[in-house]
Amino acid sequence: MGKLRVLIVDDEDDMRALMDSLITMADHGLSVAGTAADGDEALRQWREEKPDVVLLDQKMPGLTGLETAEIILRERPNQVVILFTAFLDPDVRQRAEAIGVRACVNKDDARKVVLRLRECAAA
Numbered sequence: 829m830g831k832l833r834v835l836i837v838d839d840e841d842d843m844r845a846l847m848d849s850l851i852t853m854a855d856h857g858l859s860v861a862g863t864a865a866d867g868d869e870a871l872r873q874w875r876e877e878k879p880d881v882v883l884l885d886q887k888m889p890g891l892t893g894l895e896t897a898e899i900i901l902r903e904r905p906n907q908v909v910i911l912f913t914a915f916l917d918p919d920v921r922q923r924a925e926a927i928g929v930r931a932c933v934n935k936d937d938a939r940k941v942v943l944r945l946r947e948c949a950a951a
Contacts, residue, residue: 911924
């Protein structure tokens with residue numbers, strides 16, 4: 829099996845760069861398919877690149893991560909989507925689970941994201 833391709837979506841340049849670096853340096857069967865700064869750009873790239881995993885921030889201008897995830901999962905119910913956010917409260921977790929997001933990871937656990945990406949993609 830080839831590398832799992834990850835689309836990184838976050839409105840913060842430094843967070844996109846950090847996730848890109850962690851995924852690239854870890855080289856645990858993952859590669860970066862692309863990056864996007866908001867939900868609209870994420871949808872455009874997702875449709876073009878067809879990544880294996882979408883890593884989504886929740887709080888972004890325009891579409892939120894959950895709104896973006898909902899559109900993605902409506903079009904492709906088996907798509908692996910991971911919500912990666914600093915605003916991970918019980919309501920966000922419950923809404924994410926209800927629409928089919930595979931996992932929610934707090935940005936405080938950024939170094940663990942590679943492991944979660946692999947686990948969720950393998951499930």
